[in-house]
Amino acid sequence: MSHKIGVLLMLLLSFSMLCCAPNSEKLAKEVLEKSIEAHGGREAWDNLEILKFRKHTKLLFEDSSIESETDQWIEFRMKPYLEGSISWTSDSVEHVSTFDGTQMKYSMGGNSIQNPDFLKAKKNDFDATFYVIAQPWQLLQDENATLTYEGQKKLDSEKLAETIRVNYGPDDDTWWFYFDPISFEMLGNEVQLKDHRSYIENNSMVTAGPFLFYGNRTSYRIDENGKKLYVRAVYEYSDFEIINKNN
Numbered sequence: 001m002s003h004k005i006g007v008l009l010m011l012l013l014s015f016s017m018l019c020c021a022p023n024s025e026k027l028a029k030e031v032l033e034k035s036i037e038a039h040g041g042r043e044a045w046d047n048l049e050i051l052k053f054r055k056h057t058k059l060l061f062e063d064s065s066i067e068s069e070t071d072q073w074i075e076f077r078m079k080p081y082l083e084g085s086i087s088w089t090s091d092s093v094e095h096v097s098t099f100d101g102t103q104m105k106y107s108m109g110g111n112s113i114q115n116p117d118f119l120k121a122k123k124n125d126f127d128a129t130f131y132v133i134a135q136p137w138q139l140l141q142d143e144n145a146t147l148t149y150e151g152q153k154k155l156d157s158e159k160l161a162e163t164i165r166v167n168y169g170p171d172d173d174t175w176w177f178y179f180d181p182i183s184f185e186m187l188g189n190e191v192q193l194k195d196h197r198s199y200i201e202n203n204s205m206v207t208a209g210p211f212l213f214y215g216n217r218t219s220y221r222i223d224e225n226g227k228k229l230y231v232r233a234v235y236e237y238s239d240f241e242i243i244n245k246n247n
Helices: 002-020 024-038 042-047 116-133 137-141
Strands: 048-060 066-077 083-090 093-099 104-108 146-154 160-167 174-179 186-192 197-208 211-222 228-244
Touching: 024 042, 024 137, 024 146, 024 160, 024 174, 042 048, 048 116, 066 116, 083 116, 093 116, 104 116, 116 211, 197 228
Parallel strands: none
Antiparallel strands: 048 066, 048 228, 066 083, 083 093, 093 104, 146 160, 160 174, 174 186, 186 197, 197 211, 211 228
């Protein structure tokens, strides 16, 4: 009888420890909450109505020669739903990509492009641009994201980072986000796509109103072990403008 009681107590103790131990998703959310606070806070993001900024992108070939450069002006309107525009000039031709919350539109040199596949690709570009600038806030708002805390990792820069893996399903990309373990500022992120793996390093951050956004970023093509192979892109974010719904 005493043996059965002892086994029962052991099972109860194990169950109690299992219930009390913070799980991986909970730890990931705790890191994100601290990072959101470090980048301006949840309330400030919820009050944000319009975000405008400039993004300069330089794409490089493996031999460091320039593949392309774009200087884009981007505007996102959060309220009452997400819409916005991305505009730039290439070879003296103005390009404007616009999403009105329902429909994607694109004009080149004042001429509207109607091709459905082309517009779908531009909507993906629009979503990707918002996804990048909306971190870390968006990670806690995305219902499709599965968050996993992976502990601390030493990055290539020798910095120690809190690591969160983000999965969106077996057919989608897998992301890793890295945070300073003291300040909880974002240090960078890694992404596994179908045909390659990239690591994007945050070289500097800028303050805009209550927010801390990217300043300069460098994207590296890396191998399966995380070794940097070459610089694929350099990004510069500037000219931020913040408009709150209370303004």
